[in-house]
Amino acid sequence: MLVGQSTAEYVFVKLIIYVFSYLGLICLAYFFLAASIGGETWIAHPFSIAVETIGAIEILFYLFWFLPYRYYLHKQPPKFPAPLNRDGRRELFSKSLGVTPDIELFFRGWMGGASLDDMRRENLKEWMLWSLFDREGPPGVDEEELEEYVRVVEERLGRKIRPGWGPVESLRLNLQRFAVSHRSLVFYLMIGTIDLFSSLTLLVMGFTLYRQPRSQFFRSFPFRPLTLLAPKESAAQNLSYFYRPHTSKTHRPIVFAHGVGIGLAIYIPLFLLLPKDIGILALEVLPVSSRITAGAPLAEDLMNDAGAIIAQQDLTNFVFVGNSYGTFLAKLFLDSPLLSSRMAKMVLIDPVAVLLHLPDLAYNFARKKPVEPNEWQMWWGAETEPDIAFTFARRLCWRSHVLWREDLGKCATTLVLGGSDCLVNAAAIATYVTRGKEEEEAGGELCWSWGDLERWKGSFEGWVGKGLELVWFEGFDHGQAILGNKKLKDIVSIVERYCRKEGGKRVESGISEEGMAEPEPQLGESEAVKKEELN
Structure with a gap:
C-alpha cells in the first residue's frame, strides 16, 4: 500500500530506505563512534559485537553479492516474443x-x-x-x-519532423540500462519471515501450497522451507500457488494474480472477507515479490504455466482477479484458448495493462525522479528492486500484455481505478472504458471533462456487473483501494457478485440487490447443455 503525502510519511519512507540500503555503513559508523568515545570497553560490549558482526556481514553481502548480481542482471540480453510481420x-x-x-x-x-x-x-x-x-x-x-x-x-x-538526431533520449525499456538499488541481507531475511508467516496463515485458512519442484529450492532467496516440506507440487516449474478448494454450488471460483511487492501476504485480508466456500487459486510470481530468483518467465511461458496450473485443479467458469502487475496476466488468459474458455469474468484492480502503449507507466516506473513519499516508496520498493527492475526491463514486452477494448469486451469485466494513481493515466483509461467505440470515433481523441469525472465518482453506486464497467475511487493512489479498509469491502462486493452464478443465493455484500439481477437468456438445447456443464 502506498503511503500518503505528509511530512511524517516522507520521513518514515526515507528512514526505511536509508536503514535497509546502508545498514552495513551504519553499523560501521557505530563502530568508529563507539571506539572514539568508549574505546575498547565499548566496542567489546556484547551489543557492540552484535552490531559489528551485522555490519561486517552486510558489507560482505554488498561487495560479494549485490555488485556481481547487478553486473549479471545488466549483462542479460532482452528476450522478445515472435516478431510481428x-x-x-x-x-x-x-x-x-x-x-x-x-x-x-x-x-x-x-x-x-x-x-x-x-x-x-x-x-x-x-x-x-x-x-x-x-x-x-x-x-x-x-x-x-x-x-x-x-x-x-x-x-x-500537423508539423514536419526535422531530419537527423536531436538532443533527446527515447524510452526503450528493454534495451536501456535500468536502475537497481541495494537491499540489506536483513531486509531479505525480513521478507523471508513475512513469507513464512503469511504462508502458515494461508494454510490455517484452508489453503494448500502447491510448491515449485524441490530442485528449485536454492534458486530463490530467502529460502522457503515449505518448498521442501509441502507435499504437493505445482504443475508449472516456474510458478507456485496456494489453492483453497471450491465447494460452493452457487458461486464461481477465483483465480488471483498479485502485484509487485512482497507477494500474497498483503492480500490475506481480501481472502478473509470472501465467502469461505468460494475456491481461490492464488498464483505466486516470486520474481516480482522482492526475492532473489532466476528471473521471471516470458509471456508465453507464463501463459503455459498458468494453463497447466488451472488444468491441474480442473477449474472452469472462474473469475479472474488481477491487481497491478497481475493485470498483465489478463491478456495471456484471454489469448489462451484453454484459459479463455474457462474464464467467465474479470476484475482488474489498478490495471497497468490497459492502454499500455501510453508512456505514463514506462516514464513513471523507469525515468521519473521521486519527490513525494509515495513516489519514493514506489521507487525503492518496486522500481529499483533488482528482480522487479530486471523483469520489467528484460522480460516484459509491452505488446504481449496490452489490453484493448476488444479484449476487455470478451467477458464481463470491471476495472477498479484510483483517481490519484501515480503510475498510469487513470483519466485516459477511465475514458477509454466508459466511452463506446462509436462515441470515440465520433468524438476523436479520448478527452475527458469534469462532467465525466463526476460520473466516475458515482460509478460504484451505479455498478451492475454487466459488460465493461468502471469503478472509480476518487483520491486513491495505486494500490490503496485494495489494501485499505475504506474500499476493500467494496471490491469484495464486486468480486463476490461476479462469482455468484445466475440465480445463486446472495451472501453479505456492500452492494444493494436492486438492479443486480441478470436475466437468463433463452438458449437452444445444445447451448443449454454447454451452459449447465460450465456452471
Whole structure:
C-alpha cells in the first residue's frame, strides 16, 4: 500500500530506505563512534559485537553479492516474443495512435519529457525500432516502413519532423540500462519471515501450497522451507500457488494474480472477507515479490504455466482477479484458448495493462525522479528492486500484455481505478472504458471533462456487473483501494457478485440487490447443455 503525502510519511519512507540500503555503513559508523568515545570497553560490549558482526556481514553481502548480481542482471540480453510481420506492425501502430488522448504529449512522454522541437526523425525511428520491431538500429531494410510511420506522425502532429538526431533520449525499456538499488541481507531475511508467516496463515485458512519442484529450492532467496516440506507440487516449474478448494454450488471460483511487492501476504485480508466456500487459486510470481530468483518467465511461458496450473485443479467458469502487475496476466488468459474458455469474468484492480502503449507507466516506473513519499516508496520498493527492475526491463514486452477494448469486451469485466494513481493515466483509461467505440470515433481523441469525472465518482453506486464497467475511487493512489479498509469491502462486493452464478443465493455484500439481477437468456438445447456443464 502506498503511503500518503505528509511530512511524517516522507520521513518514515526515507528512514526505511536509508536503514535497509546502508545498514552495513551504519553499523560501521557505530563502530568508529563507539571506539572514539568508549574505546575498547565499548566496542567489546556484547551489543557492540552484535552490531559489528551485522555490519561486517552486510558489507560482505554488498561487495560479494549485490555488485556481481547487478553486473549479471545488466549483462542479460532482452528476450522478445515472435516478431510481428509488417501488417501486424502497421495495425498495432494505427491502433495505438487511434486511442491516444494527446498525440503531442504522447511522443513527448516517450522522448523522456523533452520538447518536440528536440525530437528528430532518427530519434523517432530509434523508438519505433524498439516498440514495433523489438530491436535496436540501424533501420536497415526497415527504412521504408519507418518512413511510412514517420509521415503518419507528422500528419497527426500537423508539423514536419526535422531530419537527423536531436538532443533527446527515447524510452526503450528493454534495451536501456535500468536502475537497481541495494537491499540489506536483513531486509531479505525480513521478507523471508513475512513469507513464512503469511504462508502458515494461508494454510490455517484452508489453503494448500502447491510448491515449485524441490530442485528449485536454492534458486530463490530467502529460502522457503515449505518448498521442501509441502507435499504437493505445482504443475508449472516456474510458478507456485496456494489453492483453497471450491465447494460452493452457487458461486464461481477465483483465480488471483498479485502485484509487485512482497507477494500474497498483503492480500490475506481480501481472502478473509470472501465467502469461505468460494475456491481461490492464488498464483505466486516470486520474481516480482522482492526475492532473489532466476528471473521471471516470458509471456508465453507464463501463459503455459498458468494453463497447466488451472488444468491441474480442473477449474472452469472462474473469475479472474488481477491487481497491478497481475493485470498483465489478463491478456495471456484471454489469448489462451484453454484459459479463455474457462474464464467467465474479470476484475482488474489498478490495471497497468490497459492502454499500455501510453508512456505514463514506462516514464513513471523507469525515468521519473521521486519527490513525494509515495513516489519514493514506489521507487525503492518496486522500481529499483533488482528482480522487479530486471523483469520489467528484460522480460516484459509491452505488446504481449496490452489490453484493448476488444479484449476487455470478451467477458464481463470491471476495472477498479484510483483517481490519484501515480503510475498510469487513470483519466485516459477511465475514458477509454466508459466511452463506446462509436462515441470515440465520433468524438476523436479520448478527452475527458469534469462532467465525466463526476460520473466516475458515482460509478460504484451505479455498478451492475454487466459488460465493461468502471469503478472509480476518487483520491486513491495505486494500490490503496485494495489494501485499505475504506474500499476493500467494496471490491469484495464486486468480486463476490461476479462469482455468484445466475440465480445463486446472495451472501453479505456492500452492494444493494436492486438492479443486480441478470436475466437468463433463452438458449437452444445444445447451448443449454454447454451452459449447465460450465456452471
